[in-house]
Amino acid sequence: LSSIKENALVWDVGSTKEKLCAMISEHPKRNQFLATHPIAGKENSGPEYAIEGMFADKIQIICESYKTRDDLLEWSKSIFISLGMRLRFMEAKENDSSMAYVSHLSHISSFMLAKTVLETKKINNILDLAGSGFESTVRLAKSSPDMWAPIFQQNRENVIETLDVYIHNLLNFKQYLIDKDYQSLHEQMKTTNTLTNILNRINKNK
Amino acid sequence: LSSIKENALVWDVGSTKEKLCAMISEHPKRNQFLATHPIAGKENSGPEYAIEGMFADKIQIICESYKTRDDLLEWSKSIFISLGMRLRFMEAKENDSSMAYVSHLSHISSFMLAKTVLETKKINNILDLAGSGFESTVRLAKSSPDMWAPIFQQNRENVIETLDVYIHNLLNFKQYLIDKDYQSLHEQMKTTNTLTNILNRINKNK
Numbered sequence: 001l002s003s004i005k006e007n008a009l010v011w012d013v014g015s016t017k018e019k020l021c022a023m024i025s026e027h028p029k030r031n032q033f034l035a036t037h038p039i040a041g042k043e044n045s046g047p048e049y050a051i052e053g054m055f056a057d058k059i060q061i062i063c064e065s066y067k068t069r070d071d072l073l074e075w076s077k078s079i080f081i082s083l084g085m086r087l088r089f090m091e092a093k094e095n096d097s098s099m100a101y102v103s104h105l106s107h108i109s110s111f112m113l114a115k116t117v118l119e120t121k122k123i124n125n126i127l128d129l130a131g132s133g134f135e136s137t138v139r140l141a142k143s144s145p146d147m148w149a150p151i152f153q154q155n156r157e158n159v160i161e162t163l164d165v166y167i168h169n170l171l172n173f174k175q176y177l178i179d180k181d182y183q184s185l186h187e188q189m190k191t192t193n194t195l196t197n198i199l200n201r202i203n204k205n206k
Numbered sequence: 207l208s209s210i211k212e213n214a215l216v217w218d219v220g221s222t223k224e225k226l227c228a229m230i231s232e233h234p235k236r237n238q239f240l241a242t243h244p245i246a247g248k249e250n251s252g253p254e255y256a257i258e259g260m261f262a263d264k265i266q267i268i269c270e271s272y273k274t275r276d277d278l279l280e281w282s283k284s285i286f287i288s289l290g291m292r293l294r295f296m297e298a299k300e301n302d303s304s305m306a307y308v309s310h311l312s313h314i315s316s317f318m319l320a321k322t323v324l325e326t327k328k329i330n331n332i333l334d335l336a337g338s339g340f341e342s343t344v345r346l347a348k349s350s351p352d353m354w355a356p357i358f359q360q361n362r363e364n365v366i367e368t369l370d371v372y373i374h375n376l377l378n379f380k381q382y383l384i385d386k387d388y389q390s391l392h393e394q395m396k397t398t399n400t401l402t403n404i405l406n407r408i409n410k411n412k
């Protein structure tokens with residue numbers, strides 16, 4: 001940022017925003033910086049996995065847009081819109097706390113599911129038996145540790161909070177099993193089905 | 207089973223086998239029963255979600271095949287093969303303990319992930335921000351509680367065991383975050399990547 005010319009702009013496209021935005025808040029060229037978070041991409045890393053049209057109809061989160069110079073902001077928006085992105089404006093704090101729930105926790109649950117299965121002694125016999133459901137839940141465990149370790153580091157407090165809730169829910173589910181309380185087990189899954197109904201509705205409205 | 211004719215056969219197609227097979231082990235018509243577990247299907251339930259060719263190239267687990275009358279077993283196998291299924295023979299106990307890892311735990315992790323996100327106060331604001339990774343990990347939370355509560359009940363001991371390992375791994379991951387031990391976090395994710403490499407290799411060999 002310090003070395004760019006007067007009409008240049010730096011885009012940040014990472015998953016977390018709060019620490020980075022705080023770090024550069026007093027930078028003399030803060031208004032030549034735009035904090036963005038495109039919700040797009042796959043678990044694979046590297047140029048060989050490039051996808052044409054990847055940003056079409058995808059969300060682009062823009063944080064603290066009012067801190068970016070008007071002409072540079074407008075120029076950026078016109079590019080995002082020409083890619084077919086849907087813009088959402090929010091504070092850095094909101095991006096980070098939201099992502100802990102709808103992105104970072106998913107990755108941890110997937111990584112730890114993969115780890116749990118890897119640790120069984122009969123790993124070579126059971127993976128052949130895995131169906132598409134298992135592959136769907138461990139898909140994110142293919143993600144790059146080089147990319148994700150720093151994300152968890154940057155969003156440490158929020159991620160610990162979501163992990164606490166998640167682990168609490170798992171312990172609760174296990175307790176129902178121990179108590180043979182299958183009625184509560186059923187009710188809890190029934191309630192949870194509503195999330196997927198909401199997701200289906202959102203996808204239809206897109 | 208008690209009411210079927212001499213040349214009739216009962217197929218079981220459920221996810222768990224141990225308790226059912228034990229229950230009918232002394233039945234006078236035990237040899238007119240075949241315990242099968244097709245690893246196929248989606249999270250949706252009901253005839254409106256029927257998929258043509260659903261069993262092609264999918265695994266069909268057959269348990270205790272030696273307890274089924276030869277002609278009925280051969281007849282069943284010819285049908286499964288004509289559907290394009292790949293047959294795997296094993297004991298009921300092995301089906302149940304394997305499924306706890308590669309199927310039942312995936313469903314619980316997905317249900318509890320959905321529950322965790324549902325419980326946040328800002329649920330309506332954040333779901334719109336979810337990407338395809340989140341949808342992949344919560345896909346199984348659409349599954350029917352009517353189908354899954356009895357599966358968890360039947361496979362209670364194995365599921366509790368896998369949940370214990372999974373929760374332990376999550377607590378461990380959380381501890382790395384608390385300790386700011388990002389090196390260990392990175393190494394753990396790196397190791398976990400190997401599972402997905404194994405899965406990719408299996409898929410290629412199919």
